[in-house]
Amino acid sequence: MAARLEGGVGADGGADLHLERVSKTFGPAVAVDDLTLTVPSGSFFALLGPSGCGKTTTLRMVAGLEAPTAGRVLIGGRDVTATRSHQRPVNTVFQSYALFPHMDVLANVAFGLKRRGKKDAVRSAREALELVELGHLAGRRPGQLSGGQQQRVALARALVNRPAVLLLDEPLGALDLKLRRQMQGELTRIQDDVGITFLHVTHDQEEAMTMADEVAVMNAGQVEQMGPPEELYDLPRTSFVANFLGQSNLLQGEVVGERGGALEVSLPGGGRAVLPSARAAATSGSVVVGVRPEKVHLIPQAVDGSDGSRDLDEGHGAANDLGTGRVVDVAFAGVSTQYVVDVPGAGRLSVFAQNLGSSVRVRRGDQVRLACAPDHMFGLAGDADLSAGLGTSGTGGDAAASSSPAASDEPVRAG
């Protein structure tokens, strides 16, 4: 199966991909704006962003289906900017699958190998079909397959060529939730097996986090932040990332002092928070502080105003007081319960509490105090737009169904 592609790029283990100051404009519209990106060889890299953020255009420029207005594309160190798609050692799994309707499944999969004059094209194609467990459907036409099967054929058709980089353009977008979960697992397994560099474009934050080694969050043609999913989730550097990748409670605060590497911030709800200076983008003046909903603790307040369960915050070292408010919404989601708490002055904050069976039940209308650990807070620039990435959150359409239960899984993984 070891294949060497034109231009001497060793396909085994994939090649690294480097985008150097790439821009793409369509008339007056800027799709990709001065983007620089390095995808390490053999990694599973996700480009995550809302629709229209330029992620698909970026992918198409790597595939050679779109020519950059400026900048260079390098695959395995070779500049391929001026080459056309059929000359590049990359293959794409298209969102629409784009299977050839006039050929059977086997011919579809063997297409790329035959174009490159491989001797045992048909045998390799059969092996690739076995890899995606569709060997028994080799003689069918794409039109006779289900969406999930077509998706696998598209994957086999791209993978069989052993490209230096495999491009995946929202390949799971058209599948239903259950099938998508299954394919997510399968894609990760296949990537482990073949070791090819995967560049996966998606608007589904959960998909990006579960599958990729590294995620670049894109917004308006630029990369907002790049890194391993845990890192992006734990320490988002912009409000867009904080809101788009998972959920965040963002509060506009004011730095009141710094002591021993810890920043003290006064919060609008009257609360006061301390967080490590290293986790803050600004260390003076105005600052936006944030915390993930599952890292906020609910402390029920007795009618007389005293804490109903003091043990809770002692147990978690939840030293930061985010304010006191009234529970306005309670949603049970199996693994966790999601609360929305209206804190006067600070707005509505959300809290995900794991349903461990031991915690005190909180009902709508209850008065609660919110607390969190200093190490769980992050600080963003003071002028950050608190609602950036909210309307476009990676949970639109079908994904909405997938992400609410997914959100309740997040504490387990990210914590």
Add this chain to the structure above:
Amino acid sequence: MSALAGLQGSASAQDVQEQRDAAGGGRRWLPYLLLAPGLVWLAIFFLAPIVLLATTSLQSPVPDGGVGAYQPAFQVSNYTEAIADYWPWFARSLTYGLVATALALVIGYPLAYVIAVRARARPLLQQLLLVAVIAPFFVSFVLRTIAWRQVLADESLVVQSLKALSVLPEGARLTATPVAVIAGLTYNFIPFMTLPIYASLERLDQRLLEAGGDLYAGPLTTFTHITFPLSLPGVVAGTLLTFIPATGDYVNAAILGGPSSSMIGNVIESRFFRVVDYPTAAALSFMLMAGILVLVMLYVRRAGTEELL
């Protein structure tokens, strides 16, 4: 979409089937009622003439009768004599038909491709080009062919220029030659070739071409392996719509051709209307029909388009 939705889908299809069965009793005649006008029309204007033609083709002359007097018979020799006398016209008609079809394909395919694919992003241009293809239909077939006689006449600009360029030797002419007949046939049938191909290419998914490029196929390979096979239904329809009427055509040969370039249609016409030899004319008509039918069936089978349609 999901397995569940799939189940629901099949369940509802079943419901519909049951409803149809339940309500079906009284409605079963409806399709036949809708078919009736067409069937009656075909019976009167297609089936009856065919039967008449068949009987005519086997008639024998009335002994000592006048010109055009024939009696019912079973004279198969009408066929053998007709083929013996007129096979060169058959051969010529098939040749002209094939050449004209090939030329119409060579001209019509790129035309259809430009209109359907290249002009896709500009709807106004696409509409204008389509109108330009269809516009000749606003002028009668015969008039257009007569106009071509002017275009190809000895004193015409075309002939004068060709002579000036020494493409055409001095003293040569285009009218009354096979060139003129084939040119006329090609011209007259180009829209019949272009429109079905356009209809096929118009549905062509551009993303399939991108997939071809992504899978190492250059532009030419992408065309031969993806674009052309996917437009095959249009190509087959276009070639049939051109070849069948072109082979049986007699207007082009009558107006643009001479004695050496007349086609089987001209022979049938003169047998029917001038010589009043009905049996021979009918036998020739039948053989032309059968010949074209056999060729078309072989062609369609060879093109293997039934699975594409």
